[in-house]
Amino acid sequence: MFKSFILFILFFKICTSSDTLTTNQSIKDGQSLISKHNNFAFGFFSPGNSSFKYLGIWYVKVTPKTVVWVANRNVPINDSSGVLIINHYGDLVLHDGNYRPLWSTNVSVQDQATNSLEAQLLDSGNLVLVQDNNKKVLWQSFDHPTDTLLPNMKLGLNLITGTNMFLTSWKSKDDPGTGNYSYKMNPNGSPQIFLYKGSTPYWRSGPWPYPSTPHKIASSSEEYNFVNNQDEISFSYSVDDPSIMTREVLDNTGLLQKLVWDDGVHRWKELWSAPKERCENYGQCGSFSKCSPDNVNRFECTCLPGYEPKSPRDWDLRDGSEGCVRRNSGFSMCKNGEGFVKLEHLNPPDSSFDAAWIGMSMSSSECEQACLTNCSCTAFSSINIDGKGTGCLAWYGELVDILQYTDVGPDLNVRVDATELAKYIRKSKGSLRKQRKLATALVSIVVPMFLVSLLACVWLAKKKKTEVKRKVLNQSLNVASTKGFFEGHELEDSSTHSDLLIFDLSCIVAATENFSPTNKLGQGGFGSVFKGQLSNGQHIAVKRLSKSSRQGTEEFKNELMLIAKLQHKNLVKLLGYCIPDDEMMLIYEYMPNKSLDSIIFDHTRASFLNWKKRFEIILGIARGILYLHQDSRLKIIHRDLKASNVLLDTEMNPKISDFGMARIFKEDQTQDKTTRVVGTYGYMSPEYVVFGQFSTKSDVFSFGVILLEIVSGRKNCDSYQKHPSQNLIGHVWELWREDRALDIVDLSIKESYVSDEVLRCIQVGLLCVEEEVVDRPTMFAINLMLSSETTLPSPKKPAFIFGSPSKKLDSVIGGASCSINEVTITKFEAR
Numbered sequence: 001m002f003k004s005f006i007l008f009i010l011f012f013k014i015c016t017s018s019d020t021l022t023t024n025q026s027i028k029d030g031q032s033l034i035s036k037h038n039n040f041a042f043g044f045f046s047p048g049n050s051s052f053k054y055l056g057i058w059y060v061k062v063t064p065k066t067v068v069w070v071a072n073r074n075v076p077i078n079d080s081s082g083v084l085i086i087n088h089y090g091d092l093v094l095h096d097g098n099y100r101p102l103w104s105t106n107v108s109v110q111d112q113a114t115n116s117l118e119a120q121l122l123d124s125g126n127l128v129l130v131q132d133n134n135k136k137v138l139w140q141s142f143d144h145p146t147d148t149l150l151p152n153m154k155l156g157l158n159l160i161t162g163t164n165m166f167l168t169s170w171k172s173k174d175d176p177g178t179g180n181y182s183y184k185m186n187p188n189g190s191p192q193i194f195l196y197k198g199s200t201p202y203w204r205s206g207p208w209p210y211p212s213t214p215h216k217i218a219s220s221s222e223e224y225n226f227v228n229n230q231d232e233i234s235f236s237y238s239v240d241d242p243s244i245m246t247r248e249v250l251d252n253t254g255l256l257q258k259l260v261w262d263d264g265v266h267r268w269k270e271l272w273s274a275p276k277e278r279c280e281n282y283g284q285c286g287s288f289s290k291c292s293p294d295n296v297n298r299f300e301c302t303c304l305p306g307y308e309p310k311s312p313r314d315w316d317l318r319d320g321s322e323g324c325v326r327r328n329s330g331f332s333m334c335k336n337g338e339g340f341v342k343l344e345h346l347n348p349p350d351s352s353f354d355a356a357w358i359g360m361s362m363s364s365s366e367c368e369q370a371c372l373t374n375c376s377c378t379a380f381s382s383i384n385i386d387g388k389g390t391g392c393l394a395w396y397g398e399l400v401d402i403l404q405y406t407d408v409g410p411d412l413n414v415r416v417d418a419t420e421l422a423k424y425i426r427k428s429k430g431s432l433r434k435q436r437k438l439a440t441a442l443v444s445i446v447v448p449m450f451l452v453s454l455l456a457c458v459w460l461a462k463k464k465k466t467e468v469k470r471k472v473l474n475q476s477l478n479v480a481s482t483k484g485f486f487e488g489h490e491l492e493d494s495s496t497h498s499d500l501l502i503f504d505l506s507c508i509v510a511a512t513e514n515f516s517p518t519n520k521l522g523q524g525g526f527g528s529v530f531k532g533q534l535s536n537g538q539h540i541a542v543k544r545l546s547k548s549s550r551q552g553t554e555e556f557k558n559e560l561m562l563i564a565k566l567q568h569k570n571l572v573k574l575l576g577y578c579i580p581d582d583e584m585m586l587i588y589e590y591m592p593n594k595s596l597d598s599i600i601f602d603h604t605r606a607s608f609l610n611w612k613k614r615f616e617i618i619l620g621i622a623r624g625i626l627y628l629h630q631d632s633r634l635k636i637i638h639r640d641l642k643a644s645n646v647l648l649d650t651e652m653n654p655k656i657s658d659f660g661m662a663r664i665f666k667e668d669q670t671q672d673k674t675t676r677v678v679g680t681y682g683y684m685s686p687e688y689v690v691f692g693q694f695s696t697k698s699d700v701f702s703f704g705v706i707l708l709e710i711v712s713g714r715k716n717c718d719s720y721q722k723h724p725s726q727n728l729i730g731h732v733w734e735l736w737r738e739d740r741a742l743d744i745v746d747l748s749i750k751e752s753y754v755s756d757e758v759l760r761c762i763q764v765g766l767l768c769v770e771e772e773v774v775d776r777p778t779m780f781a782i783n784l785m786l787s788s789e790t791t792l793p794s795p796k797k798p799a800f801i802f803g804s805p806s807k808k809l810d811s812v813i814g815g816a817s818c819s820i821n822e823v824t825i826t827k828f829e830a831r
């Protein structure tokens with residue numbers, strides 16, 4: 001009895017002070033194994049506020065207790081009855097007070113003399129079960145990671161035993177049970193390590209031999225080791241100074257962190273973590289596009305060379321998930337003069353499918369040749385492998401999850417067809433003129449080509465429907481009698497107008513207090529506009545064409561027909577109409593912030609709109625016009641775009657209004673001509689004023705003027721002290737040429753503007769007001785230019801750089817006021 005008591009004391013002592021556990025010994029609650037140099041301890045603990053007991057390994061010198069490994073993570077013990085022993089099968093077994101086994105190493109070496117086994121906690125934090133006689137390691141905790149990767153611990157696959165070592169998060173800070181996140185080697189293609197939530201990847205390291213994203217190889221005392229051979233595919237890291245305590249941990253929120261213990265402040269310091277930026281999220285941008293995190297205010301996704309957004313509208317709304325598709329996909333990329341465009345400093349695309357190492361020692365040109373000869377090869381990377389020279393990694397399908405770094409990371413060479421290649425070769429030669437020509441060619445050939453095919457698709461799909469509608473519309477527009485038109489049943493019948501209300505005159509009279517002058521908002525093109533409030537409290541704007549004015553009837557009908565068919569957040573919304581005898585009224589949603597001109601040209605109110613807001617307004621107007629030109633079911637030319645026709649809602653979102661002069665084009669029609677030129681001087685394009693020709697490009701001209709007005713806070717037709725004859729366009733052009741374009745910026749946004757964005761806007765504005773119709777970009781191109789960082793063509797000398805238009809126009813237009821102008825062209829038609 002006494003003897004066994006002594007023995008107990010003895011073995012208790014051994015257990016608390018030693019690094020080994022042998023057969024016939026045990027570890028109970030309150031006892032622990034300590035590694036030789038006092039680095040790690042192994043024993044029972046309770047995490048956070050939990051009252052459950054777990055068996056695990058933690059740092060001896062770190063408080064609060066930092067656990068790096070847990071044995072029974074999913075089977076906690078609810079009291080302090082847990083005991084760990086080496087049983088007679090040679091297994092380390094944890095059991096509770098009722099001798100129920102909760103956890104076991106499961107190695108069972110029955111044929112061995114079990115008394116020669118011992119468990120040992122090493123200074124690396126590894127718990128090993130060894131055979132005493134031959135020192136063979138039967139089991140080690142490093143092969144069964146929980147949520148922490150310690151130095152020299154391997155993450156990956158042992159191809160001989162088939163074990164996969166990966167991290168899984170804890171459920172919570174109080175519960176080390178298996179959570180939903182994992183950090184795991186994916187051996188397919190070129191091996192990479194992924195972070196997964198369940199089975200969905202949400203972050204990816206670089207492909208082998210890039211174990212982690214390059215900025216993470218920060219500390220020089222640390223070495224990464226990525227093994228890829230027949231026996232194993234694994235990643236590990238080591239530190240040359242053993243006194244540095246460092247760990248990679250996957251926390252319970254799915255964040256992977258690299259931490260180092262700072263003894264000075266007694267705190268874990270983060271060296272890096274992932275995923276940190278939006279761009280790091282797996283597949284943030286869709287296939288064939290790359291994500292650039294440094295695009296602070298811009299859309300982070302950019303299509304790869306030779307590719308364009310698959311869904312331009314989503315792209316426009318900053319949703320890149322649809323990715324990009326090949327431009328001119330009809331043009332073969334197989335033995336047809338194709339080549340590669342090099343992109344620098346990337347985390348190359350996901351290499352787990354459709355990718356392969358072609359060779360481990362190949363020069364860049366050999367690699368290029370190898371990719372070129374296989375027509376399904378879409379890209380290649382020539383990657384430097386430490387100690388093995390340069391390897392050749394090639395992709396044969398989609399290019400997914402490409403991340404742009406600023407100054408590190410391998411290059412990616414993307415396959416492009418001959419026409420794209422020519423563009424990039426010339427670009428790299430730095431010829432500005434050619435670059436500009438090409439960009440113009442791109443804008444004027446490729447974009448329309450794309451549009452035409454897009455429209456063709458839409459057209460095919462909706463052919464029948466459209467034809468019916470067009471017929472109805474044409475009929476309506478051709479009806480001579482106003483009354484007959486409104487009495488026709490087209491409006492009521494067409495499903496597109498189903499939510500258009502027919503208001504009672506009495507209702508409108510009540511709402512506007514009998515068209516009280518105090519409720520008058522202004523005089524529109526051909527009628528007065530009144531503010532009103534319906535009995536349900538809704539505010540409305542009523543546009544009234546009085547019986548005395550017969551002039552605006554056409555415009556009024558036109559507006560009703562058009563706007564009823566349109567719906568876009570950047571177009572003003574028509575609620576309904578009211579047609580009492582000999583009168584016509586349109587009822588719109590009310591825009592409390594009035595029109596754009598009432599703010600930007602007013603020195604006291606201009607500061608309401610900071611640069612951010614102004615930029616959003618510019619983008620909104622651009623989207624609205626794009627919708628009119630391309631995305632609605634009709635192709636519509638507005639013809640009277642100007643600052644006073646852009647209304648602002650409560651959130652200062654722009655809404656284009658006044659469709660009185662708008663014209664519908666057939667889908668294949670690009671231009672039309674009129675002898676009755678109606679518009680606002682200062683916003684009208686030269687070909688429209690002079691020849692009566694209008695097209696989407698005349699709207700583009702007007703947009704350019706509005707854009708420059710928003711940036712500068714000045715009206716185009718105001719003259720300047722220095723050159724009284726010069727208008728805003730001329731003034732901006734002059735400053736642009738002198739590289740002083742920022743001088744034009746409105747003083748009230750001097751504090752808030754972002755010079756890159758402003759310069760880009762000014763450049764786009766100048767491109768829009770170019771004299772030659774073909775030189776002006778389409779609205780589609782403009783939307784792209786404003787929301788991406790593509791290189792812009794250099795603007796040419798704009799049209800109308802003087803306050804009064806060129807001399808030949810003096811005869812048709814008198815003064816240079818910003819009033820509505822109507823010109824009847826007779827003399828130029830004969831030419």
Ligand SMILES: *[C@@H]1O[C@H](CO)[C@@H](O)[C@H](O)[C@H]1NC(C)=O
Pocket residue numbers: 023024115
């Ligand atoms: C362990 O216990 C068994 C039986 O109780 C005994 O035969 C054996 O010698 C013991 N081993 C050691 C190393 O004490």
Ligand SMILES: *[C@@H]1O[C@H](CO)[C@@H](O)[C@H](O)[C@H]1NC(C)=O
Pocket residue numbers: 048049173174
């Ligand atoms: C433990 O509980 C205390 C008080 O309820 C709380 O402040 C603390 O955050 C909890 N700690 C953990 C790790 O959950």
Ligand SMILES: *[C@@H]1O[C@H](CO)[C@@H](O)[C@H](O)[C@H]1NC(C)=O
Pocket residue numbers: 078079
């Ligand atoms: C602990 O769990 C066992 C079975 O899992 C149960 O029989 C026992 O009552 C529990 N004890 C406490 C204190 O909850």
Ligand SMILES: *[C@@H]1O[C@H](CO)[C@@H](O)[C@H](O)[C@H]1NC(C)=O
Pocket residue numbers: 102103104105106
């Ligand atoms: C031990 O291995 C067996 C079969 O290999 C398995 O069914 C059992 O769940 C394992 N036990 C533990 C505790 O891992």
Ligand SMILES: *[C@@H]1O[C@H](CO)[C@@H](O)[C@H](O)[C@H]1NC(C)=O
Pocket residue numbers: 170171172179180
């Ligand atoms: C894991 O995911 C499942 C299903 O999405 C969810 O119900 C559960 O709460 C998650 N667990 C944790 C610890 O977040």
Ligand SMILES: *[C@@H]1O[C@H](CO)[C@@H](O)[C@H](O)[C@H]1NC(C)=O
Pocket residue numbers: 356373374375376377396
């Ligand atoms: C191109 O490479 C892919 C992937 O390695 C391969 O399956 C295919 O056979 C190759 N095609 C040719 C023509 O070599």
